[in-house]
Amino acid sequence: MKVSFPYMGSAIVYKKLFEFLEHEVIMPPKPTQRTMDLGVKYSPEFACIPLKMVMGTYLEAIEKGAKVLVTSGGHGPCRAGFYGDTHRNILKSLGYDDVELIIFDAPQDNWRAFFRNVQKIRNGVPWHKVINRMYTLYRFVQKLDELEKMVQKIRPYEVNKGQTTQVWNQIQEKFDKIKTRKQLYRVYEECKQMLLSIPTRKVDEKDRIRVGIVGEIYVVMESSINFGIEEILGNLGVEVERSLYLFEWINDNLVPWILRPKRFKEIIKKGQRYIKILIGGHAVETVGHIIDFKERGFDGIVHLMPFACLPELVTQSLIPKISKEVDIPILSLPIDEQTGKANMLTRIEAFIDLLRNRKRGKTKEVFIDNIQEHVQEERVVMV
Amino acid sequence: MKIAIPHSLLYYYYFPLWDTFFKELGFEVVDTGPTTKDILDKGSKAAVADICAPIKIFTGHVIEGLKVADYVFVPRFARIKKPEYFCPKFMGLPDIIEGTVEESKGRVISPIINEKNNENISSPKIYEMLTEMFGFSHREIRLAIKRAEEVFERFKALLHSGLSCDKALESYKTGRWEKDLEKVKKDGDVTIAVLGYVYDVYDSFISMDVIKKLEALDVNIKTFEMVPQKVAYDNLKHYRKRLFWTFSNRVLGAGLHYLKDPEVDGIIHVTAFGCGPDAIVGRFLQYESDVAGKPFTTLRVDEHTGEGHMVTRIEAFVDMLKRKKWAKLSEVL
Ligand code: SF4
Ligand code: SF4
Numbered sequence: 001m002k003v004s005f006p007y008m009g010s011a012i013v014y015k016k017l018f019e020f021l022e023h024e025v026i027m028p029p030k031p032t033q034r035t036m037d038l039g040v041k042y043s044p045e046f047a048c049i050p051l052k053m054v055m056g057t058y059l060e061a062i063e064k065g066a067k068v069l070v071t072s073g074g075h076g077p078c079r080a081g082f083y084g085d086t087h088r089n090i091l092k093s094l095g096y097d098d099v100e101l102i103i104f105d106a107p108q109d110n111w112r113a114f115f116r117n118v119q120k121i122r123n124g125v126p127w128h129k130v131i132n133r134m135y136t137l138y139r140f141v142q143k144l145d146e147l148e149k150m151v152q153k154i155r156p157y158e159v160n161k162g163q164t165t166q167v168w169n170q171i172q173e174k175f176d177k178i179k180t181r182k183q184l185y186r187v188y189e190e191c192k193q194m195l196l197s198i199p200t201r202k203v204d205e206k207d208r209i210r211v212g213i214v215g216e217i218y219v220v221m222e223s224s225i226n227f228g229i230e231e232i233l234g235n236l237g238v239e240v241e242r243s244l245y246l247f248e249w250i251n252d253n254l255v256p257w258i259l260r261p262k263r264f265k266e267i268i269k270k271g272q273r274y275i276k277i278l279i280g281g282h283a284v285e286t287v288g289h290i291i292d293f294k295e296r297g298f299d300g301i302v303h304l305m306p307f308a309c310l311p312e313l314v315t316q317s318l319i320p321k322i323s324k325e326v327d328i329p330i331l332s333l334p335i336d337e338q339t340g341k342a343n344m345l346t347r348i349e350a351f352i353d354l355l356r357n358r359k360r361g362k363t364k365e366v367f368i369d370n371i372q373e374h375v376q377e378e379r380v381v382m383v
Numbered sequence: 384m385k386i387a388i389p390h391s392l393l394y395y396y397y398f399p400l401w402d403t404f405f406k407e408l409g410f411e412v413v414d415t416g417p418t419t420k421d422i423l424d425k426g427s428k429a430a431v432a433d434i435c436a437p438i439k440i441f442t443g444h445v446i447e448g449l450k451v452a453d454y455v456f457v458p459r460f461a462r463i464k465k466p467e468y469f470c471p472k473f474m475g476l477p478d479i480i481e482g483t484v485e486e487s488k489g490r491v492i493s494p495i496i497n498e499k500n501n502e503n504i505s506s507p508k509i510y511e512m513l514t515e516m517f518g519f520s521h522r523e524i525r526l527a528i529k530r531a532e533e534v535f536e537r538f539k540a541l542l543h544s545g546l547s548c549d550k551a552l553e554s555y556k557t558g559r560w561e562k563d564l565e566k567v568k569k570d571g572d573v574t575i576a577v578l579g580y581v582y583d584v585y586d587s588f589i590s591m592d593v594i595k596k597l598e599a600l601d602v603n604i605k606t607f608e609m610v611p612q613k614v615a616y617d618n619l620k621h622y623r624k625r626l627f628w629t630f631s632n633r634v635l636g637a638g639l640h641y642l643k644d645p646e647v648d649g650i651i652h653v654t655a656f657g658c659g660p661d662a663i664v665g666r667f668l669q670y671e672s673d674v675a676g677k678p679f680t681t682l683r684v685d686e687h688t689g690e691g692h693m694v695t696r697i698e699a700f701v702d703m704l705k706r707k708k709w710a711k712l713s714e715v716l
Contacts, residue, residue: 079663276478310472314474314479
């Protein structure tokens with residue numbers, strides 16, 4: 001089967017997954033402006049931006065020959081649960097009858113459908129091999145995430161501009177070629193050395209700025225839609241950490257509740273100080289991570305959300321309050337197809353200035369940014 | 384003790400229940416009244432810029448209510464029917480209010496409504512938090528809610544006999560009840576199903592009284608509340624999976640029901656700008672109307688909408704329906 005999938009964050013991981021299941025993998029291209037344009041053109045106008053981007057990705061993957069698209073369904077109460085069905089409808093109406101979309105809904109919603117899907121993508125690979133390879137993949141994700149976290153701590157202090165990013169790209173290429181667990185551990189050590197040998201500046205603890213990135217999963221994980229915010233911050237001399245890494249996401253979501261890491265439950269508990277019940281999306285986690293980052297001594301938070309994202313609008317409503325009570329500056333950035341890079345850059349730079357001033361004790365101000373005013377047009381539309 | 388019930392969101396559906404309940408408990412209930420420009424402005428200022436108009440309006444009503452009452456009622460709607468939920472903004476409503484309205488601190492009464500299957504939201508356990516807050520006994524709460532549920536059942540019966548929500552609310556407030564059923568007039572030229580959440584359709588600011596305007600054009604109105612829950616859901620049976628949101632399902636189900644109803648000549652979907660669930664509901668309704676061959680139109684409004692523009696558009700839509708109907712009639716003759 002010529003298989004493809006949505007592009008989000010560490011796409012080589014998904015590629016590995018299907019390689020391990022012995023599929024012919026069509027690697028979806030990294031999303032670009034063209035992906036966005038395609039997605040916007042064929043998606044409902046008021047769909048969330050991740051839905052549109054994924055739509056664009058599918059169309060590009062199909063151009064490259066993909067015949068099967070695999071994705072997760074997600075379940076309530078947010079719109080993500082309907083992504084798959086919406087995408088399927090659109091593909092059908094575009095006449096792609098020969099393209100199959102396999103949607104993995106949460107198994108507890110419909111066990112039979114879930115196992116039918118598993119059988120399909122298992123592709124006849126014997127179970128013992130599947131299990132062994134999935135374990136390799138699990139470690140693969142873990143190691144790759146560890147390296148990425150290192151990258152985020154080295155980049156701000158590199159002596160030669162751009163070197164860390166270059167090394168990181170090489171690392172990803174190396175990981176792409178890994179076939180066995182043994183290779184994985186060897187390559188991991190090698191890559192670690194590569195990172196450690198990047199020359200860095202010595203920076204005093206009191207001059208280090210640390211920023212946590214929180215928000216909705218797609219815009220947090222996918223650099224092409226958040227303008228490579230981690231790189232931007234790194235180049236401004238800022239250490240970053242995301243609220244979400246694939247490895248943790250797997251542990252938090254795919255592992256049964258009792259086995260889930262304690263950390264995850266603690267984050268949820270922290271989040272519930274402000275949002276009492278789980279309301280879908282990543283709203284409660286977003287709040288929990290804000291508090292957690294503060295407790296771990298971070299200097300500021302960048303909150304990323306798709307424009308008009310339902311759960312994140314709840315978070316955003318709480319940001320002034322949290323920011324004040326927890327005493328940490330938060331920059332909230334809604335992203336949609338109209339968001340311009342220049343505008344975003346200015347705001348990030350202003351935010352980092354504020355963090356530096358605060359750290360040097362020049363200001364106590366907590367900077368709260370309430371969203372650019374969207375152009376208000378005449379809004380009665382009769383279609 | 385005074386409690387304010389914001390005249391917004393599910394007020395239009397549940398007011399008779401809550402009003403009776405709190406009065407039975409000895410509260411003085413304050414209704415914050417229809418949305419005004421002032422309420423909207425206050426709400427828009429306090430709320431985050433990109434949130435949907437209904438939440439802004441609700442926020443305004445809360446601010447207004449806090450001025451005149453000791454407490455304000457902000458229920459947390461999680462679900463009333465398994466496995467569906469409410470829109471995330473309903474689930475986080477008290478949190479939104481706490482975040483945006485400073486003076487609400489400690490003055491919000493927000494029971495959690497998390498019911499497996501109870502549209503009447505009448506289990507005493509929902510309201511048991513009042514025991515903690517005010518020391519009512521379980522018995523008092525049970526009796527008050529029982530009385531409130533009786534009233535609510537009567538209210539729903541009015542809706543199902545064809546009274547629109549605002550008229551049924553009027554009947555409840557004036558105590559005229561069934562006597563008002565005569566108001567269901569049936570002699571208009573065409574019949575339009577006006578679909579949308581109660582807080583969009585009946586908020587005179589959001590929908591700009593679309594129902595009254597249509598009635599003035601001799602149109603018979605049908606709304607989603609007139610369709611009993613079971614009928615709405617029966618119409619959704621052929622979908623692979625239901626929507627997550629209870630009222631979205633009911634709007635969609637009612638829409639499908641009306642598409643089959645020969646009396647209904649056309650459909651208007653009223654939706655607030657920035658509504659997430661409606662992005663999906665609207666698309667489904669549009670698609671199904673095309674298939675059924677019934678005229679469909681979307682009225683998408685927010686706080687900046689110009690009224691004149693809207694009137695022209697609905698007039699055009701009604702004219703088109705009338706012409707269509709005449710053409711059909713003259714064919715038969
Ligand atoms: S979490 Fe936000 S972006 Fe994701 S489906 Fe829900 S509304 Fe859309
Ligand atoms: S259902 Fe739509 S209009 Fe209602 S609160 Fe949610 S987003 Fe706003």
